[in-house]
Amino acid sequence: MTAVLRLEGIHKSFGSTEVLRGIDLTVDSHQVVALIGASGSGKSTLLRTINLLETVDDGQVWLAGVDVSDPSVRADAVRARIGVVFQHYNLFPHLSVLDNVTLASRHVFGSPRPTAEARGLELLERIGLADHARSFPDRLSGGQQQRAAIVRAIATNPELLLLDEITSALDPELVTEVLDLVRELKADGTTIVMATHEMAFARDVADRVVFLDRGVIAEQGTPAEVFGNPQQPRTREFLSRFLQ
């Protein structure tokens, strides 16, 4: 079976700062991989290189067996196959929630509006936001906005979902509703790579935990291995700050 995503020797620098220094990572279908690590360890940059929002300086990104880091590959077509959810939701403030959710279906995949809206409403129904379909994002709470953003990302059935610290901007009481939705997506078999600071959630949901440290993968394994019995001193040091 071909892996959904395979990264080989990814390097990326911003100016003289080397953010990613040779990352190898394979993500199989229906797997949930959690990227953990301190701020600045390269988690967000890695997610951006996967959907080509950043071009890599070296290495290859394979999506379903095709090298998408090849410059002749049409980046828009690759991005259409990958869903992304951002820390600050990034909903479009001038569009209703439903229009946010159906934008890609209608304008990237060319679905007729009724088809796209039926699917959009079905998804919003599922997360309990159908009543807000015609509202604008600024009428929603942070948790509701982030759940709408997740639905926007999955509305076109992407092969891979990238979650970039999606609970970091939320009030603590709103985190649960967002994480519950991610749990449901996992149950549906969605392939997910997520950068997160929610260690308990990573332990609970992830099939594999990857600890990034200064642009390299310092340690990876099942949650039980990484959280229960970390091998590297850096990992132990990082985790000890969370367990206090």
Add this chain to the structure above:
Amino acid sequence: MSSEEARGPSDVELGRRAFRRRQGFRSVLISIASTLALALVAWITIINTPGWARVQQTFFEPGVALEALPRVWDGFLLNVRVLLFAAAGVLVLSIVIAGIRTLRGPIFFPLRALAAGYTDLFRGMPLIITLYLVGFGIPGLIGAGGPRIPSEVLGTIALILTYSAYVSEVFRAGIEAVHPSQRLAARSLGLSHGASMRLVILPQAVRKITPALMNDFVAMQKDVGLISVLGAVDAVRAAQIETSHAFNFTPYVVAGLLFVLLALPLIRLTDWYSARLRAREQSGAIV
């Protein structure tokens, strides 16, 4: 809401409301008094200037005004037509120029350079010179044998060229004021550069720059009067003709007042919209 009605305001709140009402009433009285006083001072000063009687006769002669009005009005209608065509042209051309200036990638360098050169040139060039260059240059290019283009059409072209240079910069500023994360979100959905621009960036940019756009429209409203230098019989030209008939400048004042009357509703609308936008921003709304 209903619970508040059932409860009714407290005595303290009633006292505060009564105080605010008294204050409001007093401020209205004061502002009326001060306005009247200022108007009186201005009036007395002006009518006591030595030349007032002469000026009143040459600029504010009701009989001349009434006689000039029909022809000036006909000319004014031409100004309004030119304004509408010019505004539509400016809107299209400026969005195209702004779009070109935000294109990235080396392939687009010549286009970008051309667009930048265009905005530099026409923002620097006085409108009246553009009017002459277009008004006499284009017929020159066509030659004596070709069709004759009406001067109001040439004037409209010159206005579009000049104002698009300004307005495209306003659009560009608006496009750049939309947070980069919005572009990122649009591109991550698989939307192309053009589609992101059209569906996500421009709609938000337009909301941000509407007051500035309306302001430019007001400015253009009076500059349409300049097409008279090409010989189009607009309000200004008609006023000039009437003035030379009557040996009195009143027709110019008539034309000027018509332009002010045209501009006033939009000026008020701009103010109202800007205030509303400010209020929404302060209440924490994004757009």
